[in-house]
Amino acid sequence: MSRSVLIVDDDPAYRAAVRALLEADGEYAVTEAASGAAAVAAVARGERPDIVLLDLGLPGENVFAVTRELNELAADMVLVLCSVREAEEFAARIARSPAAGFLAKDRLSVRALSDLADRGP
Numbered sequence: 001m002s003r004s005v006l007i008v009d010d011d012p013a014y015r016a017a018v019r020a021l022l023e024a025d026g027e028y029a030v031t032e033a034a035s036g037a038a039a040v041a042a043v044a045r046g047e048r049p050d051i052v053l054l055d056l057g058l059p060g061e062n063v064f065a066v067t068r069e070l071n072e073l074a075a076d077m078v079l080v081l082c083s084v085r086e087a088e089e090f091a092a093r094i095a096r097s098p099a100a101g102f103l104a105k106d107r108l109s110v111r112a113l114s115d116l117a118d119r120g121p
Contacts (some may be wrong), residue, residue: 003117004028004048004053005049006052009032012034025027025110033078036069039066050078051079051102051117052077052079053103058082063081064096071098075121077121079121080102080103080116081102082104083104084105090107096121
């Protein structure tokens with residue numbers, strides 16, 4: 001089964017690394033956005049990835065507001081938050097958000113992403 005994932009991160013090197021990881025497995029078709037605003041615009045234009053992998057550290061953006069906007073546009077997308085920092089820093093806000101879960105960037109794997117996606121939005 002092939003799933004589509006939108007990687008939202010301001011670091012092009014990180015986006016490329018995640019793309020390579022996910023595409024190598026053959027389970028994911030990957031698109032990218034450098035900002036939350038670009039991700040919202042893509043979904044508003046009709047793009048419907050199965051999963052949105054969203055960096056909590058996007059500069060100048062309230063990522064939790066972005067998750068709400070994305071969820072309002074397409075509630076069936078699985079929103080996964082990621083960061084170089086640990087989830088404990090954001091635990092309460094993550095729990096209140098429409099995100100399916102959180103993955104630390106250094107622990108991102110195809111299996112971890114698939115496990116969260118399988119839980120659904």
